[in-house]
Amino acid sequence: MLSIYSWNVNGIRAVINKGAWHNFIVQTKPDIICLQEIKAKPEQIRFESDDYTQHWYPAEKPGYSGVALLTRSQPKRIIDGLPEDIIRAYSVSGDTYGDPNKEGRVLAAEYDNFWLVTVYTPNAKEDLSRLKLRHKNWDPAFLAYLKQLDQDKPVVACGDLNVAHTEDDLANPKTNKGKKGFTDEEREGFQAFIDAGFTDSFRLFHQGNGFYTWWSHFANARSRNVGWRIDYFIVSNKLKNKIVGADIHPDITGSDHCPVSLTLDM
Numbered sequence: 001m002l003s004i005y006s007w008n009v010n011g012i013r014a015v016i017n018k019g020a021w022h023n024f025i026v027q028t029k030p031d032i033i034c035l036q037e038i039k040a041k042p043e044q045i046r047f048e049s050d051d052y053t054q055h056w057y058p059a060e061k062p063g064y065s066g067v068a069l070l071t072r073s074q075p076k077r078i079i080d081g082l083p084e085d086i087i088r089a090y091s092v093s094g095d096t097y098g099d100p101n102k103e104g105r106v107l108a109a110e111y112d113n114f115w116l117v118t119v120y121t122p123n124a125k126e127d128l129s130r131l132k133l134r135h136k137n138w139d140p141a142f143l144a145y146l147k148q149l150d151q152d153k154p155v156v157a158c159g160d161l162n163v164a165h166t167e168d169d170l171a172n173p174k175t176n177k178g179k180k181g182f183t184d185e186e187r188e189g190f191q192a193f194i195d196a197g198f199t200d201s202f203r204l205f206h207q208g209n210g211f212y213t214w215w216s217h218f219a220n221a222r223s224r225n226v227g228w229r230i231d232y233f234i235v236s237n238k239l240k241n242k243i244v245g246a247d248i249h250p251d252i253t254g255s256d257h258c259p260v261s262l263t264l265d266m
Contacts, residue, residue, distance in 0.1 A: 001244065001263055001264070001265060001266075002031050002032070002263065002264045002265075002266045003028070003029070003030045003031045003032070003261065003262075003263055004030060004031065004032045004033075004034065004116070004156065004158070004233070004261065004262045004263075004264070005028055005030040005032070005033050005034070005259050005260070005261045006033075006034040006035075006036070006118065006158035006159055006231060006233065006259065006260050006261070006262075007024070007033070007034070007035055007036070007231075007252075007255065007257065007258070007259035007260075008035075008036040008037045008120070008159070008160040008214070008231060008255060008257035009021075009035055009036070009037060009038060009254070009255045009257075010037050010039070010255040010256055010257060011037065011038070011039040011040070011063075011255075012035065012038045012039065012040050012045055012068070013039070013040050013044060013045065014254075015254040015255060016045070016046070016047050018254050020252075020253060020254025020255075021047060021254070022047075023252070023254075024252055024254065024259065025049075027252065028249070028252070028259070028261070030261070031071070031072050031073070032069070032070070032071045032072070032073075032116065033052070033068075033069070033070040033071070034067070034068070034069055034107075034116070034118035034158050034159060035067060035068040035069075035070070035118070036066075036067050036118065036119070036120035036159050036160045037065060037066065037120055037160065038056065038058060038065075038066040038067065038068050038104075039063050039064060039065070039066060040058065040063070040066065041056075041058050041062070042054075042056040042058065049070060051072055052070035052071060052072060053070070053071050053072075053074055054068065054069070054070050055068065055069045055070075055071075055078050055107065055109070056068045057080045057081070057104045057106075057107045058104045059102065059103040059104040059105075060102045060103070060104075061098065061102075061103070064103065065103040065104050065105060065120055066103075066104035066120070067104055067105065067106065067107045067118050067119070067120050067159070068107070068118075069107055069109055069116075069118060071109065073111070075109035075110055075111055075116075076110040076111065076112070077109075077110045078107065078108070078109050078110075079107070079108040079109075079110075080104075080106075080107055081101055081105075081106055081107075082101065082106055082141055082142070082145055083145065083148075086141050086144050086145050086148070087101060087141065089141070089144070090137050090138075090140050090141035090144065091136075091137055092133075092137045092138060092141045093137075095129075095130065095133050096129070097125075097129075097130060100122050100133070100138060103120075103122075104120070105119060105120045105121070105122070106118070106119050106120075106142070106145070108145075108149065110153070113153065113154070113266055114153050114154045114155065114156055114236075114239060114266075115149040115150075115152065115153050115154070115155045115156070116155075116156050116157075116158075117145075117146065117149065117155060117156070117157040117158070117159075118157075118158055118159045119142060119157065119158075119159040119160075119161065120159055120160050121134070121138065121139075121142070121159070121160060121161045121162045121163070122134050122138055122162070123162050123180065123181075124162070124180040124181065124183065124186060125180060126179075126180055128180060128183065131180070131183060131185055131186070134162075134185070134186065134189070135185035135186070135188075135189060139186075139189030139192065140189075140192075143189075143192055143193060143196060146193070146196075146198070147196060150197070150236050150238070154235075154236040154238040154239040155198070155235070155236045155239075156233065156234075156235050156236070156239065156262065156264075157193075157198070157233070157234045157235075158231075158232065158233045158234070158260070158262070159231065159232070160214075160230060160231050160257065161190060161230060161231070161232055162180075162181055162186070162230055163181055163182070163186040163187060163189065163190050163230060164176075164181055164182050164187075164228050164229060164230055165187060165190045165191070165200065165229075166187075167209075168207075168208055168209040169209070169211075169212075169228065169229040169230075170182060170209075170212070170227070170228040170229065171209070171210075171212065171225070171226040171227055171228070172226065181228060181230060193234050194234075197236065197237045197238075198234040198235060198236055198237065199234065199235050199236075199237055199240050199243075200232060200233075200234055201232075201233045201234065201235050201243050201246035201262055202229075202232065202233065202246045202247070202248065202260070204240075204243060204246060205245065205246055205247075206246075206247075210225065211229055211248055212225060212227025212228055212229050212248070212250070213227070213228070213229050213230060213231035213248050213250075213257055213258050213260055214227055214228045214229075214230050214231065214256060214257045214258075215227040215228075215256060216256075217256060222250075222256075225250075229248070230257075231248075231257055231258075231259075231260045232260065233246055233260060233261075233262040235262070239264065242264045242265050242266055243262065243263070243264060243265075244263050244264065244265045245261070245262070245263035246260075246261065246262050246263070247260070247261050248260050248261075249261065
């Protein structure tokens with residue numbers, strides 16, 4: 001069995017300093033760990049990880065965004081960022097917030113039998129000022145990348161996609177409809193993955209609401225489980241029969257997100 005965990009740590013240094021990283025490793029012992037929002041450069045990160053090969057892809061801007069891969073088995077190759085041809089084809093360029101291609105948002109690793117991709121999708125922002133970039137450029141480009149990789153080997157994609165796909169994926173859908181993370185445009189972007197031949201692995205095992213991966217810091221949202229499911233493993237349908245488990249882990253603290261996991265029979 002292959003165990004893969006994905007976690008938006010919202011600052012890896014803070015998670016380490018809280019002791020949460022050590023607890024996470026001891027408790028879960030993953031084969032592969034994908035991280036988002038590391039908010040640090042590799043030289044700023046200090047922890048023991050002799051069991052894992054590390055690959056960090058930070059944002060150029062200090063203390064912002066960034067993704068990482070820690071893996072027990074060495075990948076055949078690792079690719080940082082979206083390919084240039086896809087960036088050009090979908091006009092993925094900078095806006096008033098910066099250039100998403102310089103924000104450490106995508107990392108792909110090739111293994112013997114599949115591609116693993118971790119992503120930190122741009123946030124649409126409270127005033128939806130980044131929604132156009134997200135809807136017209138980023139989401140179509142990222143899907144094109146997954147489809148390109150899927151032509152080579154089946155794809156496992158994970159990370160913070162910054163969207164609740166259905167009303168079951170957030171505690172208060174009616175009051176949040178049209179707000180960031182639950183706009184029609186963002187939800188269409190996620191549905192496009194499903195329509196293109198990818199599976200939301202968690203929904204193979206768990207139905208209904210109450211399953212969330214992110215909670216606001218306000219009003220004791222986490223203790224009351226008033227949250228959103230915005231962290232996912234989406235898996236090529238070619239690997240669907242290899243999925244033996246998919247879970248979220250709200251008991252693991254240290255970030256405003258909790259880890260999600262996928263178990264493959266490989």
